[in-house]
Amino acid sequence: EAQVTQNPRYLITVTGKKLTVTCSQNMNHEYMSWYRQDPGLGLRQIYYSMNVEVTDKGDVPEGYKVSRKEKRNFPLILESPSPNQTSLYFCASTPLAGKTDTQYFGPGTRLTVL
């Protein structure tokens, strides 16, 4: 089954404790992206990757890191999480960079930073 998976689905952590949210897709998609969703603000793009070893900042990259060492994986790293990073996070993938008419979203990761 074609899908985007994220782990963990739920995470409660404390300020400053490094964490990684994994994202994996089994569709051989080139383009992957991370978003956060907050009430009243909609989805905001954090980082995106056009292919292996090619990443770029979205609109809200501060406090986040990403890497794309393999085509299927695009982990989101929070080196020192803070309470303002409490949010619902979505990973998404698209077959080709620049062709987002078939963007697939993962199930989401709800992160709480205390």
Place this chain on the structure above:
Amino acid sequence: QKEVEQNSGPLSVPEGAIASLNCTYSDRGSQSFFWYRQYSGKSPELIMFIYSNGDKEDGRFTAQLNKASQYVSLLIRDSQPSDSATYLCAVSHGGGFKTIFGAGTRLFVKA
């Protein structure tokens, strides 16, 4: 001014009616326009995309784009209670690498 604006709603329509959802955007260089449906607690699901001025129909859904007015809309005909969800408008700049989402409009279809 937000780059993509939507009325947050809720928009309430009776079953069988036409639901009209609207979206405006600020970047005239935007080239790709999308409508996503998101049920509570679920991930967004793409339902329509449009690139050219005019109308695009897919089943009960019609997307309308007017680049001169920087306006994109979604019409849902014969609305069903299962259409009750939040509808997100999204806009991509040239190349489609960055996507900007609106905050979404909540739609409630009354049986």
